[in-house]
Amino acid sequence: AQKVTQAQTEISVVEKEDVTLDCVYETRDTTYYLFWYKQPPSGELVFLIRRNSFDEQNEISGRYSWNFQKSTSSFNFTITASQVVDSAVYFCALLGSGSARQLTFGSGTQLTVLP
């Protein structure tokens, strides 16, 4: 069975602070994909990034960066210089290659950025 844990239920920061959202996963598959989605108050989940298990290179996209570490089964997401518009629920998700062939989502982290 595969599992995704987002231990931080809610995080609140003040604008311009950096914030890291944690994601820890469990899978027995050697090939798998990890995703991050953002769900703003409007409700629609917006795809942010996909990583495959063979690519441990960290990625930066503007104020967003992702740290993938297979040794600790983690795929953490950092927002630098947070803005009020970053306020949303963020989901980490895992796609395995074995018997569980559909996305498994974490429970999500509610990020609130205060002005």
Add this chain to the structure above:
Amino acid sequence: DVKVTQSSRYLVKRTGEKVFLECVQDMDHENMFWYRQDPGLGLRLIYFSYDVKMKEKGDIPEGYSVSREKKERFSLILESASTNQTSMYLCASRDGQRYQPQHFGDGTRLSIL
């Protein structure tokens, strides 16, 4: 841009009613999904479909059925609504490659009274 449209943002129904949630996508995607989202539980897969008239159960199919008569439309049916089906329902679509990201609709917040 992919557009996934869910027919209602908010819906209120009564216990025992038959409820239809509709989802339409405009990108000719083969795969479509229905999830429910509950606080502390994230998204859980109810049913998915990889082709017209094809469907497979997800993690929590009990009390639900689905219909896919046309490629662009995927319907979720609550045969006899119950209060424990009060939730946010999200539809998604994806092209044929399994590792491609799913595209989501805005969600339907369903209340069963």
